[in-house]
Amino acid sequence: MVALRNRNLKLFTVALAFFAITITSFLLSYTQNSMLYFRFSGPFMRFMASMRRPCNCETCISEAEISLWFDERFNYTIPPLLTKENSVISESAYKWWSHLQSERKAMDVNKAIEEMFKVIPGDNNLLVQNPYRCRTCAVVGNSGNLKDSQYGRDIDGHDFVLRMNHAPTAKFEKDVGNRTTHHFIYPESFRDLRENVSMVLIPFKVMDLQWVVSALTTGTINHTYAPVPRKIKVSKDEILVYHPEFMKYIYDNWLHRHGRYPSTGLLSVIFALHICDKVDLYGFGADSKGNWHHYWENNPSSGAFRQTGVHDGDFEAEIIGNLTSIKKIEVYKGR
Template sequence: MMAFRRFKNAKIFVAVCFVVLFIMTYMTYTDNSKATSLYKFREQLWRFMSPRRQCGCDTCVAEPEASTWFDERFNLSVLPLLSKQNNVIPDTVYKWWLTLQGETKPKDIYEVMEELFEVIPGDLDLMDQGPYRCRTCAVVGNSGNLKSSNYGPEIDEHDFVLRMNHAPTARFEKDVGGKTTHHFVYPESVRDLQANVSMILIPFKTLDLQWLASALTHGTINRTYVQVPRKIRVSKDKVLVYSPELMKYVYDKWLLNHGRYPSTGLLAVIFALHVCDKVDLYGFGADSKGHWHHYWENNASAGAFRLTGVHDGDFEASILANLTSINKVLMFRGR
């Protein structure tokens, strides 16, 4: 009798598993918005079999104990965006942030943020981690090693595609992809974006936040330390603001105070570690000949930005190398 009950329970368990897998398979193959059905099915099966994991991917960025080096630096409690809910900047962070571009008489930061969040929603939360989420992200740098890489289709398969500064895609789609979900800029590097792209402003000074509110409304500010656009073409509902607290966290915990402040590329990578489950890096570092030019430039000897002393390029490269060696990111080195 006992053996019969065990057999019956085993049959019920197998039947339930079959139903669950059938539903998952059906959802996978009928979801035309997903580019790779078999890949998604494999991830969904993994989620079902591993409910206690940090995420639904086969490996998860946020999982601890993979590396002491990583665990000493990674702090998921540091929120990546300024928002209506996350709008208090610690005094030590604020004082450091004011020194980045030498502001001496800035407008009250909380008054500026209040005005800004009357223009943009300031309520989007990307920190929706869970054991069933598998958010894949491609952080696309601007290195010339992307030339002739043919990475484009692979980049576009990611859930999030993060780009930075000027980063043109037109005419370069074969190598860099055509999809962008989030674009990191500061006022001096801003560009018009398509309506479905989220602009992430990296503010290096109070005036940057004032400029953003102005550029989305009346357009009265047209200069920071150089000329900047009075108006920008971007959807207000998709404008996000990088948190100064995350900037200082990157500088203190990851850069160990090397250079004056982090590069846009490193800020984008650490941002991705906080909002993504799987992170792939493209277009970072020199090309195979040691050149540091951008992929849209024909001058292979360009890249004098490495000599300014603002960013410690070599130390930043060592951070990416360490992240790669412990499988927290996958680096695609191009040509």
């Protein structure tokens, strides 16, 4: 009887020891796994969060829920460029656009677009987002505050450098840079461009679309409301056309219908917001003395480019200020 009792006691002791070892091993394993989890879950969660972001910059322009003001205005689905795939202009947009500059005998807009895309490609690969990419844009305005700014190297360091109208770079490279990837013009503001620079035509009337065809072929159009070049030395593959729908989107969503239509500067800025992940502005606003003039002009008090009569400069400046305050863009004010 005593032997049986001792045997049962030994079995109980062994079982208790096995149970204790099992529990201890489990707790050690759980603790180690928990430490590994906490050690690696942070970076992993941050990595997964980054995969949901539209770009690889510290901040991404198209990222939502940063500013309600921005989200109410920014609509990524509106295409900035007119292409073969989105060549139909809505009736409301056409009605607004066709009254920007009057025409005596306007060709049917759909026919003009069809004829234009027989000459230029009409493709667009600028809107493809990539979570691994951080595409930077420098939008270079024409303000006199660029004089002696020494911004040239910084401007040229961007992926895309956007300029507009008559803006020269020769003799001003230290302040405005030397590179240009996209140059925004309308027929009346055309200037000769270097090779491999995309000409972005901002059309204000059907004749502007016809002018592209003429300037690349017959050269029959030499006057709209002002003289325009008969021929242009631009590769047809480098010609892009600003979409009238996008112009109206800016006028409605961003300008809230202030002025008659957006300035070339604002058209360039909102364009950049849609194609780039980070946007820096140079050459916008007055100089440090309050003068409004072009950086290549010798008379700072002329106020030339503020006296247009068709743009609401104050409201556009407010938009730029708001975009700056919510860190969607950065403005370099120069001198």
